Amino acid sequence: MTQPPAAPDARLSIGDLADQTGVSPATLRMWEQRHGFPVPQRLESGHRRYLETDVHLTRDGVLLAFHDSVLDRVTDRSGAILDLTLAQVREASVGGREQVPTLAELFERFPHARFNIDIKSEGAVAALADFVSAHDAWERVLVGS
Helix, strand or coil: CCCCCCCCCCCCCCHHHHHHHHHCCCHHHHHHHHHCCCCCEEEECCCCCEEEEEEECCCCEEEEEECHHHHHHHHCCCEEECCCCCHHHHHEECCCEEEEEHHHHHHHCCCCCCCEEEEEECHHHHHHHHHHHHCCCCCEEEEEE
């Protein structure tokens, strides 16, 4: 079994993390404010190593890190994710600034993080199992519902 990569320095600031990952500080702050992570997982610095997200599957089989089954509530577009392709979802913006991320993008941007993933659509079950297997992420993913 592959060992998970060493954890990043727990003293990283948002700016340091943004520099290392290429994710904007605003996106990192938004993530921190909007997603509840278990308090015991906080590091002494206040940072967290575990990320929580929900996943849905697009019509063309891409896992999206998104809570709602439709875009309507938090984006400038509408429609059910299961009826839309990734290209169509990419036309939407959250808060007028950010695209809905794919699960793969989160894994790339946060290579040392572990994820607590809630499956929000029936079609995402097999796709998530395939994703975890393809990324050898068995030690990085906890699946809920």
